[in-house]
Amino acid sequence: MSVARMLTGDRPTGRLHLGHYVGSIVNRVRLHQRYESFFIIADLHMLTTRNRREDIDQVSRNARDMVTDILAAGVDPARATFYLQSAIPEVGDLNTLLQNLVTVPRLERVPSLKEMARDSGKEEMPYGLLGYPVLQAADILCVKGQVVPVGKDNAAHVEVTREIARRFNHLYGEVFPVPELIPSDTPSLVGTDGQHKMSKSRGNSILLSDDPETVRRTVMGMYTDPNRVRADVPGTVEGNPVFAYHDAFNPDREQVADLKGRYRAGRVGDVEVKEKLVVALNRFLDPIRERRARIEADRGLVDQLIVEGTERTRREVRQTVVEVRRAMGLTGAYQQVRRRAERSRRLPTAST
Incomplete structure (x- = not known):
């Protein structure tokens, strides 16, 4: 019996942080041993909010950093296929074939798209961002x-894939x-500012590579209870990011x-409270740092994994697109025209 396939991944916008870990990576580390796992480096998705030339120029470096972070977090390279989305043009072909199977009003009901546009400073919704869930469907399909690990922000996206x-x-x-x-099963991690979800662009994150x-x-500068002006004033634990991090990363209950x-x-x-959090976080990150050092010492490993994974994935995607076009009857249409053209070339030209 074949092993079910899992698709997961990230946009290559920089190194991964603790929010990525609790929201998705810890789940991937657990699941990739159970499934045949594909990890997408989703640089085409990055273009929906970051499409300046200087952003694109950073893709290769960010891709290597991202894969290194995922491996350092505990993913076994022998059990994972990493691939660069933009290096597989057939994904765009499939996106084109799928985009007519969903309506604009349906996409407008995906709640995270407006948030993504707002966070990236877009006053209006770009066409590509509105179609983000369709391209994501192409990635998965x-x-x-067969399985997609998701945080709450992406659940609505994957539901569109299921419908398509x-x-x-x-x-x-x-x-x-x-x-x-x-x-x-872990909610999104609030940033160190206590105001927003952890994000590299907001500068409120702790990186796995720190x-x-x-x-x-970073911890000593974290936001806590703003109403607590002295240590002898009773403080609020609920909503306090320092305690949220203790709950997530301190094993000493x-x-x-x-x-x-x-x-x-x-x-x-x-x-x-912060000093003890520093100790807990560094204990958590130490094994990740050790694995990162070994990975970085093996020069060329990450590049090789990306290249081999991309080539393997492209073979898979080409076959899928052939099946899709055949099922839709698109290959038959061209073959009919081609056969007629060949027959016409065999006919003698009329004499004048």
């Missing part, structure tokens, strides 16, 4: 992905599996419970 797959199969025959969503001193400096109790009672200062 081009490798016949069902619609295609109904119209043209069973070609695509209808992918299942595997939701993350060194211990950078982590310490007794220590976390003690800190929360004393914080609410006004018997511990922010400095002590």
